[in-house]
Amino acid sequence: MKTSFLMAILFLFYGGFSVAFDYGYPIKNPLSATIMGTPEGLEASQESLQFWQPDYVDIASPNSQFDKKIASEKKITIFPDRKISDVFWYEKGGMEYSIAKHDAQAPLIFIIAGTGSSYRSSIARAQQKIFYQAGFHVVTLSSPTVPNFMLNASKLAMPGNMNEDSRDLHNAMQLVMKKHNDVQVSDYYLTGYSLGASNVAYVTKFDDETQGKAFHFKKVLLINPPLSLVNSVNLLDNMFIDNIPGGLNKFNDFYQKLIHRVSDFHHKNEDLGLGRDFFYAMFKEQPPSDEEMKALIGFVFRIASSGMVFAADVFNHHGYIVPKDKVDTLTPSTSLTAYSKVSFRLGFGDYIKNFYLPKFEEDLGISRNRLLTESSLESIASYLQNNDRISVMLNADDPILMPGELDQFSVLFPGRVTIYPHGGHLGNILYHQHVYDMLAYFTGKQRQSSTSTFNKGAVK
C-alpha cells in the first residue's frame, strides 16, 4: 500500500516535472515552429493511437493496398435565396464541410479551422483522422473568415464579430446534423484551433444560451486561441509590414530576392527536386532570419485576409475595394489582378477599422468601443471562469499573443490551462504528445506508457 502511494506521488511529480523538461517537441524557435510544424516521424502514428480505438472503428491499416476514405466532403445550402456573385462562381452550391461517421453509436466532435483555413486544411484533416480513429464521428468546418463560409453560411459575411460568427457557426452545425440525422450520436464535443478556438468558446456560450436546439457540449477544447482577435490580427499585420525592407511598396524586391535565393540553392542541389525535401534542406542549411520568417508568416496571413476582405466587400457592395456599381459586372473571367494589388495592401486591421467597425456601428447600432471589447475572450470572462467543460492548450512562445496575454488565460480558465514551453503558433498541434493529451482530455483515458502533461499546471 505504502509503495503504491509513493509511486503515485512520484508519478504526479514526474508528470508535473515533464512539462518543463521532458517536452520533446524539437523546434525551439517559435517562428520556425510556426512555419515548419511537426517534423516527419514525430506525429502521432496510427499504431500509437490504437490505445484509444474502440472496436467499432473500421479504418484501413497503414499497410493496406487500397485507399479507404474515412470522410466525405459535402455541401449544404443554408440560405436558399442567397445570390452569390459570378466572380465567386466556384463557391455556389453551398457551405462545404466534411463528415466522417461510424456505423455505431458514438460521440461526435466538431472541429473549427483557424483564420483563412478550410474544413479540409491539413490540420483539420489530420485531426479528423485522429478523432475518427479514437471513435468519434467527426465534422470539420471552415473558419468563418473563409469566403466559402462567408458567402454561404454567414448572415452578414463580415467576419470578426465573435457573437455573429458563433451564431452563424452554430446555425450551420445544426443544419449539418439535421441533414445527417442517421448518425447515432451519444454526446457532442467541440474543438477548434487558432481563431477557430476563439469561435469555439463563443459557440459553446451561444449553445448554452440556446433554447431547444442545443448540443449541450460535453467537453470543449481551445487550441492556441488568440486572447483578443484585434491584438493578434495587429501583431500578424505588423509582422508583414515591418519586415519587408523599405515597406510594402518594395515587396517585389523582397520577393525577387527570395526567388533568387531559392534558385541559387536549387542550382547547387538539383538532385533534391523542388518538393518538401528541398525546402527542409534549404531551411536547415540557409536558415532564414527571424525578420524573414515574420515576413513570411505575415505574408501568408495577408493572402488569407486580403481574400476575406475582398469577399466581404463584394458580398456587401460596400465599395471598399470594388466600386459599388461595378460589383454586378464582375464575371468568372474578369481580371482581378488590380483588385488583388489593392486588397494586398489592406490588412485585417484596416478592414476592422475602416469596414467592419463603421458598418456594424451603422447597421446594428453597436458602439466601436463595445465591438472592440467584445473581440476579446475577456469579454466573456465570467462565463469562461465558471464553465469547467472548457479547457485550453497554449504554447508559451506563441507569436500571435501579446506580452502578458498568456497569463490572462489562467485567469479566464482557472486550472484548465495547459501550457507547452514551445511550439510557436500551431507548430506542435500534431506532435504526438500534444495529440495524446488532447485525446486523454476528451476520452478521459490516459495512455499508460506516455507521460501526459495535460492540466498538470502551467509552466512559465
Place this chain on the structure above:
Amino acid sequence: MNYKSLLPLLGFILLIFLQGCSNTTVEDNTTELEPAQNTFESLGISQDETYSVDIYDPWENLNRKTYNLNSQIDTYVLLPTVSVYESYVPRLLRKGVHNFYSNLHTVNHTVNSALQLKGEKTINNGLRFISNTTLGIAGIFDVATGMGLPEQQEDFGQVLGHWGVPAGPYLVLPFYGPSNLRDATGTVADFFIADLYIDGFGMNGNAGWEVVYYGLMGVDIRANMFFRYYDSLTPFEYDMIRMMYTAQRRVLIGK
C-alpha cells in the same frame, strides 16, 4: 510518327492567337463610377511599376476561362476517376504504373539534360533508364533510386529556357494547367520525343492503345498531385498560381 495526339494542343494554341488578335481592348468604364474607398492612388500603387503579381498575360481573359474549365474537368472527371482508381487498384500496382511512366519520362529527362549539356544529369538519367528498364523490369520497379540514381526531371521548356528563350506570354493549357508560350512549345516537343518510344511499342496509329496509354498516364499524374482548384481560399487564386508558376520555372531554369 503520330501527330494526332498533338492536334488538340496545337489547335488550342492557334485559338489563343486568334483570340489575342481579336480581343485586345478591355472595356473600362470605371471613370464614370463612384470610385472605391481604396484605390491605386489612395494606396500609392503605381500604374507603371511592375509588382510581383504582374506577369505578362495578354490572353488573360481566355486563360481565366480555361483555368475555370480545367477546374470543372478536375472536379467532374479527373478527381472522381482518381478516387475510383485509388479505391480499387492495389497500391502496389499503382506504384508499378507510376514507376512505369516515370521510367519512360526518363527518356525525355535524358535527352533534355543532354541538350543543356548537363553531363552529370545526362549520365544519371541515362543510367537510371537503363537500370530501371532492365533490372526494374520495364520500369515497373524503381531500382535506380536505391542505386544512387535519383529522378532528375528536365523538360524541353527548360532546354529552351537554358538557351535563352524568354518565357513569353502566360498560358493556361486545357487539362495541363499553367504554362507559357515557351513551356507550351516545350510540351509539344516533349510529345515528339515521347512519340519515339511509343512507336517502339507498336502503338503507332492504334487509337485505342493511345487512349489507354495517355488516359492512364493522366490518372497517374493526377493521383500523385496534391493540388485542388479553389482550395487556396483566395479569390485571387488565378493570380497567385500565375505568380508561383512563373517563379517555379525561373528556379528550375536558373535564369
